[in-house]
Amino acid sequence: MKIGIMSFAHMHAYSYADGLKKMPNVELVGIFDDDSERGKKAAEKYHTKHFIDQKSFLAMDMDAVIICSENFRHKEMVLNAAKAKKHILCEKPIATTVEDAQEMINVCDENKVILQTAFPVRFSSPMRQLKKMIDDGELGDIVAFRTTNRGQNPGGWFIDKQQSGGGAVLDHTVHMVDIMRWYLGKEITEVHAIVDSYFHDIAIDDAGLLTLKFENGVVASHDASWSRFKEYPIWGDATIEVVGTKQTVKADAFKEHFRIFTSRSKSLSYVFFGNDMDFDLIRDFVKCVEEKREPSISGWDGLKALEVALAAYESSEKKAAVNL
Structure with a gap:
């Protein structure tokens, strides 16, 4: 399975990347981060490609993305990833408003992609x-x-x-x-x-x-x-x-x-x-994508907590x- 990470703004991105690297059936194919210095360092650390352009990153051949941006950018990245037909694990809180969270859920449903909230x-x-x-x-x-x-x-x-x-x-x-x-x-x-x-x-x-x-x-x-x-x-x-x-x-x-x-x-x-809660969260997300099943922790769970x-x-x- 091919997975990319969108932004290393949140410190959890590092533990999630560590988890991906431990899984023999998963390849971390790229990192999008428009903070060039942060993105390059993360890509070097995890021996993968760095993308500064979100569109180019999402055009890659990959199955899913993990979003670890600043909270206010969750909506933007989830919508773009969903429209690119990528399954999504989104860092908590899912959004900064309930209305944004609902729109994110709706767009993921429309594009038939998984939206899982990261509650490790x-x-x-x-x-x-x-x-x-x-x-x-x-x-x-x-x-x-x-x-x-x-x-x-x-x-x-x-x-x-x-x-x-x-x-x-x-x-x-x-x-x-x-x-x-x-x-x-x-x-x-x-x-x-x-x-x-x-x-x-x-x-x-x-x-x-x-x-x-x-x-x-x-x-x-x-x-x-x-x-x-x-x-x-x-x-x-x-x-x-x-x-x-x-x-x-x-x-x-x-x-x-x-x-x-x-x-x-x-x-x-x-x-x-x-x-390791973070690793078990990542492993569960990968299984959800592999088995094409509903996420253990849904976008709706993220919305209700928010x-x-x-x-x-x-x-x-x-x-x-x-x-x-």
């Missing part, structure tokens, strides 16, 4: 094991979620609202909203949030606290922030605590373990895992809950 946290071993426990009924009925996604301030275009579409709340809400929707199979209907800049002197939000309500009455809280400083021993976290009628389970995608609290015992249990993050900004501005 779904491929974390603890998160997948917790999903199985929920599906098997081990937690009973889900009552509530408590989630966090806290990391370091990435700087650069991430703190330029025109290019990113939003700060920490957009960057660090979509992952865990996707996980909660995946676990519950229900949609969020109400968002209440406080969003501001607390940790850095920047003109964009670096933290937010969200309270969410699902259509079946389940409630959730989410802490999204760029609150981890350079001195912090690890990059950050992506955690979820699921409160069920039988037991409560907490998982952290980056610590590669989950903790179990149960009413049957006063003890605290730890189960450890280890895997919708919640944008509603958080609206709620904070209005100082009131927003209904979806």
Whole structure:
């Protein structure tokens, strides 16, 4: 299979390229990046061709592309790739507006190409094991979620609202909203949030606290922030605590373990895992293209996660809950 990467603006492009190079049935045939210096360096690193012209890149004989541009360029690149009949894995957030996300989905459908959203946290071993426990009924009925996604301030275009579409709340809400929707199979209907800049002197939000309500009455809280400083021993976290009628389970995608609290015992249990989420995401995308099946994480999943993050900004501005 022949795959190209569109832009190395997002740091995830490097881990995705690493993943492609590990797969014996995949060839990284080219990199488009109109930042000439960045594109040339990436092409040299991965021993492939660099294209500064998007049209020439998309005219290549290849099956799919991975888009890792600045957020505001996702729409442009997805539409162009879809019209060139290339299957697409798009970095999150899928877009900067819900309307753009819907147009991207529509154009991909019209051109009969896959649009998968890059939510690698779904491929974390603890998160997948917790999903199985929920599906098997081990937690009973889900009552509530408590989630966090806290990391370091990435700087650069991430703190330029025109290019990113939003700060920490957009960057660090979509992952865990996707996980909660995946676990519950229900949609969020109400968002209440406080969003501001607390940790850095920047003109964009670096933290937010969200309270969410699902259509079946389940409630959730989410802490999204760029609150981890350079001195912090690890990059950050992506955690979820699921409160069920039988037991409560907490998982952290980056610590590669989950903790179990149960009413049957006063003890605290730890189960450890280890895997490369980004590689598993890439492998899944390749399988989707090979098998001509629907993506595991669709454009619609990307849109619904984006919708919640944008509603958080609206709620904070209005100082009131927003209904979806």
